[in-house]
Amino acid sequence: MARKRIRDIRNEEFIEATIVTVHKRGYASVTMAEIAREAGSSAASISYYFGSKEGLMEATMRHLLRKLRTAMVAGYDRAQTPKERLYAVMDANFADSLFSVPQCNIWMQFWANAPYSTTLARLHRINRARVRSHFLAELGQLLPAAQVETARQALQSYMDGVWLQAAQSEGPLNAEAARRAAHQVVDLVTSSGIEP
Amino acid sequence: MARKRIRDIRNEEFIEATIVTVHKRGYASVTMAEIAREAGSSAASISYYFGSKEGLMEATMRHLLRKLRTAMVAGYDRAQTPKERLYAVMDANFADSLFSVPQCNIWMQFWANAPYSTTLARLHRINRARVRSHFLAELGQLLPAAQVETARQALQSYMDGVWLQAAQSEGPLNAEAARRAAHQVVDLVTSSGIEP
DNA sequence: TCAAATTTTGAATGATCATTCAAGTTTTTG
């Protein structure tokens, strides 16, 4: 138990350091030594815990995905109607704990680099499929079948786009406002509808 | 004149090879040698023409920005009303010549990496400001002042998000459908409006 | 407490790459 504890603590420290350092220096040019310095440790230690740089990046992405999934499930379970569940998906993406400049920035960098790493690509694919099916399930209850796919496209594009803009934002973000705007977008798309 | 000609031809060849190769191998790991091979030339030649790898990336981004600006200006000039001009901005982004998987992919990679390169960051900033001011100018004619900024946010997020999704698409894209959907998004946002 | 297990790290290793350079080839120009 104690054995496991230390390993878990280190893992979290290194993952946190990875988020901070990738945000600061960029995925393309961040080095093990930089991440280690941020964590107050040495590059060799990271290899000891994660095996390789790629292993560290994978662990970091898993960590972020887990956070997102947790936020999503929490709201989803509480929601009663299809529209409330759509709100919940949006609210999860724009939750206070997730919708910050460094985290949106990291997401963007993982998105951009996922296609070139087998392990990242896998995680990425699974996550996309999950979000997609959530959207389709709820929209299917609210719109005629012919409009569902177009509406999904619109909502998901909007959601991704907001993160992308957030990643490039210079000031701090307003998560509450983002959620409010997202709800309105859901309302617009599901009430009047976008026709295919 | 002839002197200039050769340099221009080479530049275009190398930039085209850069787009193809970055798409294939990823911004983070593409090498000069790979780009040179794609162009049927040598890495040394790229240094001769562009000075450095960063110089090549900058030239490539400039090339893409020029293409986008050209498409934009063409439609913008033809448009008569504010709403038509909003359509024109969308149409430029989803023009047949721009809205392809490799180009959307490259854009995403440049977006992700721009903050970590002085020259890329500059280009990026200028472009964003330009798009932003176009949106604001037209929306200002169509909506009460209090709603303009929120509407801009929504439209620009949608636009960026569509590119992001396109970059990850597995099949070829349907630019015409993207334009149609974008027009509907413009209609929704400008008619009913998103309230701040 | 003390031996075994675990964790830490400085230094060594080896691979990768952008860039430079010198020696060529091709093209331009007068």
Place this chain on the structure above:
DNA sequence: CAAAAACTTGAATGATCATTCAAAATTTGA
């Protein structure tokens, strides 16, 4: 056509890094 200018490239250079390793430090467990 010949000298000059422009272009090309293989090989050399040097810098940067991830990863490994062996030795030391710390923690665990009896």
